[in-house]
Amino acid sequence: MYELAVFFHILGGFIWIGGLLFVQSFWHRIILSDSDDAARSLYDAINWSANRVIMPAALTVLVMGITMVSVSGAWAFSQIWVILALVLFAVSAFGFGTWTDKLFATALLRLEEERMSGAGYRAAAQKLIRVARVDGFVVKTILGLMVFKPSF
Numbered sequence: 001m002y003e004l005a006v007f008f009h010i011l012g013g014f015i016w017i018g019g020l021l022f023v024q025s026f027w028h029r030i031i032l033s034d035s036d037d038a039a040r041s042l043y044d045a046i047n048w049s050a051n052r053v054i055m056p057a058a059l060t061v062l063v064m065g066i067t068m069v070s071v072s073g074a075w076a077f078s079q080i081w082v083i084l085a086l087v088l089f090a091v092s093a094f095g096f097g098t099w100t101d102k103l104f105a106t107a108l109l110r111l112e113e114e115r116m117s118g119a120g121y122r123a124a125a126q127k128l129i130r131v132a133r134v135d136g137f138v139v140k141t142i143l144g145l146m147v148f149k150p151s152f
């Protein structure tokens with residue numbers, strides 16, 4: 001049972017971190033695109049996959065992480081690396097996740113209303129890529145906590 005939790009925890013981590021990097025490359029592709037339709041379909045693809053792949057992977061990481069700490073005598077919620085991992089998880093999933101959703105929703109709404117040119121997509125992608133980069137740093141910091149398990 002424990003090994004299964006570790007397996008899905010790490011698998012979820014791969015998909016989450018890999019997914020964030022993939023999304024960043026898509027933002028770049030939108031910024032470079034000179035076709036409105038291409039930018040629009042990339043935008044929709046990111047939105048679709050973020051909600052159906054990255055978010056479930058992040059939730060799997062959290063549920064399996066809490067399970068591992070709960071069932072194993074080796075870990076405790078009082079350990080600083082576990083506390084930091086949970087705090088940074090909340091910052092990433094609920095902070096950047098919500099922020100990204102808001103930026104998405106606003107940009108999509110504006111795009112719907114004004115049928116904006118590719119410039120609109122590119123401007124929105126510029127903003128979202130900055131969020132994705134900071135979020136990527138936060139998630140990699142959690143990964144560092146996992147491997148080094150610091151006890152200050």
Ligand code: HEM
Binds near residue numbers: 147
């Ligand atoms: C971005 C989020 C996270 C990622 C990518 C991640 C990834 C990993 C990885 C790769 C390991 C294996 C490290 C090793 O064997 O040295 C690990 C171990 C572990 N993680 Fe996470 N983790 C994340 C968040 C969390 C959270 C929020 C918790 C706590 C609630 C947690 C609890 C644990 C525990 C207890 C282990 C030790 C498992 C063991 O070695 O038996 N993780 N994590």
